[in-house]
Amino acid sequence: MGFSSSNLENPRRMLSGFNGASTTSLGDIMLPIQADPVTLNVQFxxxxxxxxxxxILGRVWLHGMKSIPSTYHQMVSYLTEDRQIDLYYSQLATQQCYQVAREAGSSSDNGPPPKSASLADQ
Known part of the structure; x- marks a missing residue:
């Protein structure tokens, strides 16, 4: 993703996943998240x-954007000075990202496939 592991802070924290399984973080990083025309720095x-x-963008980003999430409509809405912005979930984009990560993991020449790096919001 274009950052070095030296940019990570607070390494080796235990995190719980959505399925209840635990994993250890590589560290935390602050990244700018742009949802035109608003950019917020979020810790991941x-x-x-x-x-x-x-x-995974959580409460910190939702509150910072002053957005309104709708799980029913699979979207997030927020207001700017001149209009309402609606961000929609894309199942196709999700499937494509997952497939790229799987292919990157299976193309490794050294032993078992590496796991792709993901980000989880604080």
Missing amino acids: SVIEDLSPFNA
Whole structure:
């Protein structure tokens, strides 16, 4: 993703996944998240695991954007000075990201496939 492991802080924290399984983080990193025209810096925990998600944006980002999430509509809405912005979930994009991560893991020449790096919001 274009950052070095020296940029990570608080390494080796235990995190619980959605399925209840535990994993150890590689560390935390602050990244700018741009949802035009708003950009917010969000702290992420980096984990090494195959995931259909590139990033999980949680309450910190939702509150910072002053957004309104809708699980029913699979979208997030927020207001700017001049309009309402709607961000929609894309199942196709999710499947493509997951497939790329799987293929990257299976193309390794040294032993078992490495797990792709994912980001999980604090």
